[in-house]
Amino acid sequence: MRRSGSPFTGVGVVLAKEAADYLSGARMWVLEALVSLTAIAAAYAAILSIRAHIGESPFLFLRLLTMAQDPLPSFIALLGFLIPLVAIAIGFDAINGEFNRRTLSRVLAQPIYRDALLLGKFLAALLALTIGLLSLWLLTIGIGLLMLGLAPGTEEMIRMLGFLLATIAYGGVWLALAFLFSVVFRAPATAALAALGVWLLFALFWSVVTPLIATLIAGPPQGIFGPNIGYLHTALALDRISPNTLYSEIALALLQPSTRALGPVLYSQVQGALLGAPLPAAQSFILVWPQLTGLVAAMILIFAVAYVVFQRQEIRA
């Protein structure tokens, strides 16, 4: 049966209220402080190292994000680690919190569809995450400007902007997952644990699991005549199920311009190439386009599953 009225009626109202809640809530401030402190510390440590080598690289600002300085990992490694946690922390009680506060039936008794509530909440959470990441991005560039005394070039800015977009999409995947679990589980603690479980799987165990599965599917890594290409492709495909892999590949290609390929490279592919020479930004974007669309598609897919589950739920508290 076709319903009358737009499913988007009320999305703006929900978005405005939820975004205000997120941005003014103590939880968001704590998370932002955590991410900002660690990421800025990593960038600062990288700057100290870069200052000794000014003039050696045309992409100093990119090195600011990629360079690790003991004991701190690089800025991008920290983001890759912390962004899922921030996204899960924002979204794990988005819907079950409404059930538990007993506000869901009150809100849905207003002339809006459930679609609007879920979409408005998700967009608000994504907006809050984006504002946080944008602030961090600007802060890092500001620190770089002050401490290096140099302005980033156009190419660097384009690459860093691409990286920011990829980080938002990466955060969006984990946010959608947190929303899914907040719809599936009535207890927020269970939803948070389930999301953290998936994060642990991809962050720690996925790289252990994929070679085993790849071996089962495509045979051992080494063939009689050298590396087993089938195995390499299978392992890579499995690896790329993880959003962490997709994100790290995007970071690698965008922030290290000399990266010419992501995955196994044959001799025929690098014939004539100047090793270490940077790719133009457009070429790097072409290189990471599948990964970027993969992240966005994963976000939409997981959100769609959450949407279907939510539509089928009874709203009684």
Next chain:
Amino acid sequence: MADEVVIRARGLTKRYGATLAVDHVDLDVRAGEIVGILGPNGSGKTTTILMLLGLTEPTEGRAEVAGFDPLRDPLEVKRRVGYLPDSIGFYDGLSARDNLAYTGRLAGLSRREIDQRFAEALERVGLPDIGRDRVATFSRGMRQRLGLAEVLMKQPSIAILDEPTATLDPHSTQEFLGMIRTLKADGTAVLLSSHHLDQVQSVCDRVALFNGGRVALAGSVTELAHRVLGGGYVIDVEARGTAVREQLAAVPGVVRVAVLGPEFYRVDCERDLRAEIARRLAPSCELTGIRFAEPSLNEVYTRYFDELRHAA
């Protein structure tokens, strides 16, 4: 327009897997009428309410609320219906105003309308000065009143109140019932679900008794009493004059006359004899009141379920 049916359910049915939660419910509520729905826990009251609001989909049957199908036009229905859920929740970190402004904006009210209606609604529910206070500091009773204020802000043609007095103390309950009566006075149709039979009886024009997902009985309390308690009609008569008791006893169809007080008689009859009694007393007595004695809904409810248990 007083007889206009604003809620009409026909054969409304809801199944959850093998469980039949609501079983072919027929229900009518007219404009400006207060209808109570009663029944034990799990008898299908709240599920019926959710189906009327378009918040859950019926398995069978259809409903019409304010002239719209809740399944096809849920937004139109929800624009016209104010709903107070059985256990109302608010965003504790927000003020009373911000909570109601949020639902007001969702209901499509402008900022000006929200400001104006919010003040009026708070005044009506007896909470005029709490607009800026955080809801976290509110007692249950205040939250319930705030919920009613939300319903009032919407200025609905139908109010659906699910167990609105369940958590209130006796004094607050009486005040709350008074507020429900003012809704009726405004011409709003009210569907009231409650376990408190005396409260339902004191405010409702008609009652629907739910049992096992069905409407087992429906009608005014007097009609239900006649069907469940049996034994004919009971009429209270207030009259002054000579030999009133004897004259009443002489009316054909009168079974028994009891004197309840000076000039106050209770007459058990086989049928509705109000007209005959009035005619009989008119020549020699001054008749100051004649009405059906209000039977106790509590008695009707208890007797009905006792008989069901015995039959089982």
